[in-house]
Amino acid sequence: MIPRRPYLLRAMHEWMTDNAFTPHVVVDAAVPGVDVPQQFVSDGKIVLNVSLSATHGLAMGNEALSFNARFGGQPQHVHVPMTAVLGIYARETGQGMLFSDEDGPDGPPTPEGPSSGPDGTHPSPEGGDDRRAHLKVVK
16 A cells, blocks of 8 residues: 555645645654755754745655755755655644654544644654654644
């Protein structure tokens, strides 16, 4: 069966863009094949602004997310395998979706409340192995 993650990612990105929100993706930078600016990786993760105005050549295929963007004024190509995308959320509201480790037939995780950290811009997953989403349900 084809994984749902790329379809859900594209749908959430479109919804956020249509509502004039700024979509951000949370990426596990340790996954093989991830090509992101390492100086911006924190605790093995990086949050990327994937708005149409922040990226050039944004492609969200079934296998990977890729685009060109500037980081610290320097142009860089970004490539993220879909398995490394942990979630997507709107910077302004924290609404979005976290993806489970396995995109199995039982369905995506159920969001439960806001996800932004103390500064309101980055998700703050709980410590330990409990990585349940803390996002608001998008209806």
